[in-house]
Amino acid sequence: MLEISDLSAGYDSKDVVLGVSIDVREGEVVAIIGSNGAGKTTFLKAVCGLLPVSAGEVRYEGRSITDLAIHEIARAGISFVPAGRHLFPEMTVAENLGLGAYPHRPEAGQQSVVFDLFPRLAERRRQAAGTMSGGEQQMLAVGRALMSRPRLLILDEPTAGLAPKLAAQAYESLAALRTQGMTILVAEQQVPLVLSLADRGYVMETGAIQLQGSAAELRDNPTVRRAYLGVA
Amino acid sequence: MTAAILDGIVLGLQFGILGVGLTIMYGLGGVLNLAYGSMAVVAAVVVSFSMRSGLPAGLAVLLGILTAAGIGLALNLTILKPVYRRQGEARVLLSLILTIGVAFIIDGFLVWRFPIEVLSLSIGGNPVLILGVPMRTGSLLASAITLLTGGALIFFFRATVTGRAVRSVIQDEVGAQLCGVNPATTRTLIFTLSGALVGLVVVMQSMTSPVPISAGFEITILALIVTVVGGLGSIRGAMLAGLILGVVHAMSSFYIGSYITTIILLAAAAFTILLRPSGLFGKHA
Numbered sequence: 432m433l434e435i436s437d438l439s440a441g442y443d444s445k446d447v448v449l450g451v452s453i454d455v456r457e458g459e460v461v462a463i464i465g466s467n468g469a470g471k472t473t474f475l476k477a478v479c480g481l482l483p484v485s486a487g488e489v490r491y492e493g494r495s496i497t498d499l500a501i502h503e504i505a506r507a508g509i510s511f512v513p514a515g516r517h518l519f520p521e522m523t524v525a526e527n528l529g530l531g532a533y534p535h536r537p538e539a540g541q542q543s544v545v546f547d548l549f550p551r552l553a554e555r556r557r558q559a560a561g562t563m564s565g566g567e568q569q570m571l572a573v574g575r576a577l578m579s580r581p582r583l584l585i586l587d588e589p590t591a592g593l594a595p596k597l598a599a600q601a602y603e604s605l606a607a608l609r610t611q612g613m614t615i616l617v618a619e620q621q622v623p624l625v626l627s628l629a630d631r632g633y634v635m636e637t638g639a640i641q642l643q644g645s646a647a648e649l650r651d652n653p654t655v656r657r658a659y660l661g662v663a
Numbered sequence: 664m665t666a667a668i669l670d671g672i673v674l675g676l677q678f679g680i681l682g683v684g685l686t687i688m689y690g691l692g693g694v695l696n697l698a699y700g701s702m703a704v705v706a707a708v709v710v711s712f713s714m715r716s717g718l719p720a721g722l723a724v725l726l727g728i729l730t731a732a733g734i735g736l737a738l739n740l741t742i743l744k745p746v747y748r749r750q751g752e753a754r755v756l757l758s759l760i761l762t763i764g765v766a767f768i769i770d771g772f773l774v775w776r777f778p779i780e781v782l783s784l785s786i787g788g789n790p791v792l793i794l795g796v797p798m799r800t801g802s803l804l805a806s807a808i809t810l811l812t813g814g815a816l817i818f819f820f821r822a823t824v825t826g827r828a829v830r831s832v833i834q835d836e837v838g839a840q841l842c843g844v845n846p847a848t849t850r851t852l853i854f855t856l857s858g859a860l861v862g863l864v865v866v867m868q869s870m871t872s873p874v875p876i877s878a879g880f881e882i883t884i885l886a887l888i889v890t891v892v893g894g895l896g897s898i899r900g901a902m903l904a905g906l907i908l909g910v911v912h913a914m915s916s917f918y919i920g921s922y923i924t925t926i927i928l929l930a931a932a933a934f935t936i937l938l939r940p941s942g943l944f945g946k947h948a
Contacts, residue, residue, distance in 0.1 A: 502843045521834055530839070530844070536824060
């Protein structure tokens with residue numbers, strides 16, 4: 432579904448991501464794990480059009496989307512939830528969700544799917560997004576991303592800034608999406624949490640893929656255990 | 664007293680629309696358009712000429728508004744392109760310099776070619792009593808159009824998919840793009856709308872008092888005051904600030920004299936900025 436080959440990207444002609452290749456198949460949950468500053472965010476931003484790609488190619492359902500603008504990639508069926516969330520602070524929850532369906536009017540059906548997933552949002556539908564807690568904003572960001580009925584959901588650090596309990600809840604919601612057949616690519620530092628959800632994973636360090644394998648393989652890998660799972 | 668307040672509300676709605684036209688350009692493109700009033704005067708000249716050459720008033724007005732809208736569109740597609748490639752302060756400054764240049768060119772050309780042109784749409788009919796106050800047909804018609812326009816703008820920004828997309832770009836451009844909104848298309852639409860709004864306001868003003876060829880600068884300053892008081896980029900802020908300043912304007916011309924109203928408006932603006940540096944509904948208030 433998504434094939435990324437030898438992608439390099441960065442800021443001001445200095446590449447931070449160096450020749451990364453990954454692929455995501457339909458129905459899979461794929462994790463990119465790595466420490467802070469490993470290049471995960473830069474990589475996802477380049478894939479979704481928020482940063483220019485300096486080399487390599489991104490193919491989605493067989494066609495190149497490497498040079499498309501953010502909104503063109505969004506309309507192709509990829510919803511990206513960045514770590515910064517980028518909600519509309521002065522709009523209500525309902526208005527934020529409505530824009531997720533742009534350029535169409537929001538469908539009541541899809542909105543109730545989102546409300547089933549995050550009942551909290553239904554309670555707060557008239558509240559301005561900017562006045563909500565971090566956890567609620569994260570729910571809204573994911574909810575808004577789902578309103579367009581995407582075929583691929585890409586998330587950057589969905590647990591950033593969340594208390595452990597909320598982080599676990601966020602992954603329960605992602606697990607529910609997965610059972611509905613959603614394809615998910617997620618970058619995460621909370622390795623145990625993301626490996627409990629993912630089918631496969633890639634380990635990224637200093638802008639390159641160091642390791643890859645099934646979630647079980649990664650969990651048992653001595654390097655991963657030492658570096659990310661806190662096991663000596 | 665009632666007369667002054669009624670006048671003030673009508674004027675205030677016009678100020679509000681004037682402010683909305685300028686503030687949406689700033690909110691969307693980071694462009695503070697100092698050629699705003701000059702665009703309006705071009706519209707006034709077009710209306711005046713078309714009517715003199717025998718076109719019906721309605722058609723002439725439409726032509727004038729379309730001309731102002733066309734200038735907004737043309738600016739967006741030509742000299743403002745390099746502005747969008749910059750960010751933050753550089754973007755605002757470059758837009759100021761470029762649009763002030765455009766204002767000089769338009770104003771200079773108008774003064775050179777049409778030095779004594781004045782747009783005055785006088786509408787006949789006897790005064791009508793409203794709340795015991797005789798109102799001229801011209802100002803009643805202007806008020807009706809202003810109310811309709813204000814209502815249409817509120818409906819557009821709150822209830823339509825496109826209007827909400829415009830607000831989304833103002834609040835978070837990347838967020839809007841992630842939802843599939845194309846900011847460039849939105850900008851083109853809004854700059855055209857902005858031109859149409861300032862054209863409409865100048866036509867309405869000409870129904871109550873003549874608009875001279877030199878009015879451009881004054882209109883720009885007025886729009887800037889409304890926008891700054893309301894909070895740069897805030898649509899409802901501009902509407903509210905317009906209403907308040909309109910009433911202030913009418914009251915001060917009624918009780919003190921019209922020669923001093925501009926100073927009072929500026930003082931009101933300065934006062935607001937001192938109390939609330941980012942305006943009534945500023946983004947970072």
